[in-house]
Amino acid sequence: MAENVPQPCPTCTTGGLCQGKGKQTLREGFWSNNPISIQILGICSALAVTNKLENSLVMGAALIFVCVGSNLLVSLLRTITPRRIRMIAEVAIIATFVILFDQFLKAFYWDMSKTLGPYVGLIITNCIVMGRAEAFALQNPPIVSMVDGFANGLGYAVVLAIIGFFRELLGSGMVLGVTVLSPDWYTPNQIMILAPGAFISLGFLVALFNCFNKKDEEDKKP
């Protein structure tokens, strides 16, 4: 994964965010190095909460928040963190943001907090957040790190939304709780809401992404 990290930009020394770099970071996190479909990270939550589109969107928002926040803080502290204890420092920072989001959900969206249950807490062990902190934020200035966190969070959120959309649509004939496929002619396929549907739909999605990426690689070849 280390070779995918863009090198610090030599032309700008102050903010670290010149236009090209920002765009490149955004594109890598979101598309060409998408955390779920390409790197296969953080799929536990991607499978568990996608039985409804609504849950997927909340989870995506949670991950964007945690990723941006922890990347910013890790990057700010990167010069004063001793290398030996950086893992513990990262976990503590990530856990802080996760607790913040969990408390926010509990205070304002109690039902959603109940539905997501332990999966909010499990963002701590979500490899995406830890991976970005370790691979990107430790080597880059704060603002670029925030962009990177946002891009990866967004990449995750979009994939979750796609899976959530299809699982809810095929599994219950609804989108965001509104019936789209009328029960008169469509029999909801229960398996899509249950565990096997999650695995199978993610499998097909990864295969789809593979198709696109193969084509990209072939195009690049002279």
Next chain:
Amino acid sequence: MSETSALIILIAAIFTNNILLSNFLGMCSFLACSRQIPTAAGLGVAVTFVLAGTTALNYVIYYYLLAPLGLEHLQFIVFIAVIAAFVQFVEMFVERFSPRLYYALGIFLPLITVNCAILGASLFMVTRNYSFTQSIGFGFGAGIGFALAIILMAGLRKKMTYSNIPKPFQGVAIVMIITGVMAMAFMGFAGMVNIQ
């Protein structure tokens, strides 16, 4: 919940509520370490041991330390610290007393800290209000369930090396789909025993 015996919970955690196939926890290491049967078995044993230990430890800490002090919102950070410390301790202990086992488990021990199944089991224990014995049963059963699933997968993947898989599906995609089929098979156990 308190009337369900620990044994029932153990069986349920292995079959009907398999932590991997119905709660999707521990997928990262499931995908990474299911290429060969010995590797899968090694990881399974390590996970089982750590799961049983940490759920018991976290139970004691949550109900006798955090709850009386009203610090439940710190559960995430405390649980992850306990897990990291426990894994470290087990690693030192095993290295000192059984070097053979230490080399057999190899890199799996430190990797377990970030396995979401471990943290997930502790969090499920809290949300489902298990008693102490139930927690141990749950932790142990979840570990066995994880080991069972990963060893089965390793066997299937070994067979799969000789089959002709369409190109885009090679690698993770086909493994996910097979896991889905496996989850369907495990759903056949549903109704045998029932926990939440």
